[in-house]
Amino acid sequence: MKADYDIAVVGGGAAGLMAARSAAITQQRGGRRTSVVLLEGNPKFGKKLLATGNGRCNLSNLELSIGHYHGDRELAAAVIEKFPTQRIIDEFEKMGLLCRADQEGRLYPNNLQAAAVLQALRFSCEEAQVQCVCGFLVSSITKEEKEFVLVSDSGERVRAGRCILASGGMASPRHSCSQNGYTLARELGHSIVKCLPVLVPVKSSSKLLKPLKGMRSKVYAALLADGKKVAGESGEVIFNEGALSGICIFNLSSLVGEWQRTGKLQDKAVKKLEISLDFAENYSWEELLHYLRQIKTRHSSLPGGELFSGLLNLKVGQELAKSFGIDRQRPVAGITDAELKKMTAGIKSQKFEVSGLSSFENAQVTSGGIPLSEVTVQTMESKICSGLYMAGELLHVNGDCGGYNLHWAWATGLCAGSSAAKSGCEGLGERKQC
The missing domain is CATH 3.50.50.60 (FAD/NAD(P)-binding domain)
Known part of the structure; x- marks a missing residue:
């Protein structure tokens, strides 16, 4: 026929x-x-x-x-x-x-x-x-x-x-x-x-995600394989309950998928994946610490919860300060230099352990x-x-x-x-x- x-x-x-x-x-x-x-x-x-x-x-x-x-x-x-x-x-x-x-x-x-x-x-x-x-x-x-x-x-x-x-x-x-x-x-x-x-939100069990739900922040997002950076990209991150989203996260999701499929990245076995967010990518660790020290010196009565108000999204800054153990009403004058260094490290590298990928319903590509x-x-x-x-x-x-x-x-x-x-x-x- x-x-x-x-x-x-x-x-x-x-x-x-x-x-x-x-x-x-x-x-x-x-x-x-x-x-x-x-x-x-x-x-x-x-x-x-x-x-x-x-x-x-x-x-x-x-x-x-x-x-x-x-x-x-x-x-x-x-x-x-x-x-x-x-x-x-x-x-x-x-x-x-x-x-x-x-x-x-x-x-x-x-x-x-x-x-x-x-x-x-x-x-x-x-x-x-x-x-x-x-x-x-x-x-x-x-x-x-x-x-x-x-x-x-x-x-x-x-x-x-x-x-x-x-x-x-x-x-x-x-x-x-x-x-x-x-x-x-x-x-x-x-x-x-x-x-x-892929091109999908990346899931994490981090406790910080729930209070940040619905917020956005400009960051540099890096994918860490057993603590070593394998990829990174600047962009806006969107915080969801139980997941990170945004274009920079979507692009990292392809590597997360590769890890889920093979257990490897760059031909090396990987036990743990994390996404590290740098909330102040335009400032070095030293520059950021200097800025926080200046805030403490010049605005000693500023409530601790507002320490990052000139740097970050106000609500994001408040939740990060809380996660660092800073009393929201405590004047910044009482914050020690060791605490400032700890916060500087947290702002420059806030880690979210990867637990998987969101569903196909939320994905752009296979x-x-x-x-x-x-x-x-x-x-x-x-x-x-x-x-x-x-x-x-x-x-x-x-x-x-x-x-x-x-x-x-x-x-x-x-x-x-x-x-x-x-x-x-x-x-x-x-x-x-x-």
């Missing part, structure tokens, strides 16, 4: 939309009729895409480098090098969408609307004559001779010569239709690296998935099942906050789509790379 389509793309999120568009345009450039179907289980495409960047859609980053990625990043480097940020900017400009970067290099649509990104992708797919089908949740895939048979949860069938899996990960399930992409990959012979939530070692990264084709391609979060690669995860979705979608289309060209001989 002849296949219904040359290419079926499973998943109508960022990677799937880009893959379907790329496949159809590549077919047209080859002088062939577009024969691409995009299957999405939700009633509408791009539900998670609309929520990215607080609705503004952080598309990519001008500071793109493989150092911002985790998982199988050594293998992922080839994809990142082949699809730099400018390539993504060019692709969206072809769709009529202009982009702009903020002062930190984060790339957004010019109108700061995620809806505009989704609209550009949808219209581009329609112009390229992609058959877009919503409400088709693929529940199983089998390969019969040279064709894939995709069956929906309602029993509908689609046959295709090649298949691109871009069904996303397990993060933020309220924005996803299903996390069955891993099951589908297993059905076709792939293994799965254990999946964990760590884990299909190993890149099972994929030819130049084409994103499976090494295990010919004609099967992968893209996006389903793969064992995840990026930091700042547009790196969407960039991975665009890059792998472009590569998988064009490669799948080229592989169907008759008379090409050896397959071309994207």
Whole structure:
């Protein structure tokens, strides 16, 4: 029986939309009729895409480098090098969408609307004559001779010569239709690296978190493995009951996930992880101690609970003073120099022992998935099942906050789509790379 389509793309999120568009345009450039179907289980495409960047859609980053990625990043480097940020900017400009970067290099649509990104992708797919089908949740895939048979949860069938899996990960399930992409990959012979939530709050049992709940503070957050710093980042930390949050914490969560999965960091076994917060990163230990001594000398009647009022968020300062054992009403004149040194150390390095990660419901991205070692990264084709391609979060690669995860979705979608289309060209001989 002849296949219904040359290419079926499973998943109508960022990677799937880009893959379907790329496949159809590549077919047209080859002088062939577009024969691409995009299957999405939700009633509408791009539900998670609309929520990215607080609705503004952080598309990519001008500071793109493989150092911002985790998982199988050594293998992922080839994809990142082949699809730099400018390539993504060019692709969206072809769709009529202009982009702009903020002062930190984060790339957004010019109108700061995620809806505009989704609209550009949808219209581009329609112009390229992609058959877009919503409400088709693929529940199983089998390969019969040279064709894939995709069956929906309602029993509908689609046959295709090649298949691109871009069904996303397990993060933020309220924005996803299903996390069955891993099951589908297993059905076709792939293994799965254990999946964990990342870009997520990091849990801690520290008693200081409860009184600080809901507060924010500018800090330098460092991840300590058995007391030794392995990573760090400046940013705003948000205190939750039982967890630390904020972008700087989210970026450290990828390493926490690696530790949870393997018990190691940087190829070394680690027994204990801590997050150390420096509440005065712009001041050295000596400078901070000098400042506190001046406060004691010049404002001797100041209540002890207000010792940090000129340095920190007022409530945060009060709770830290309390944690140091300082009586809130006790005049600072009575604080000893030894106590000032102890407080200086606590302000410069307040430690929170890590007890785990928050749930997938609170996560932006999934760590884990299909190993890149099972994929030819130049084409994103499976090494295990010919004609099967992968893209996006389903793969064992995840990026930091700042547009790196969407960039991975665009890059792998472009590569998988064009490669799948080229592989169907008759008379090409050896397959071309994207």
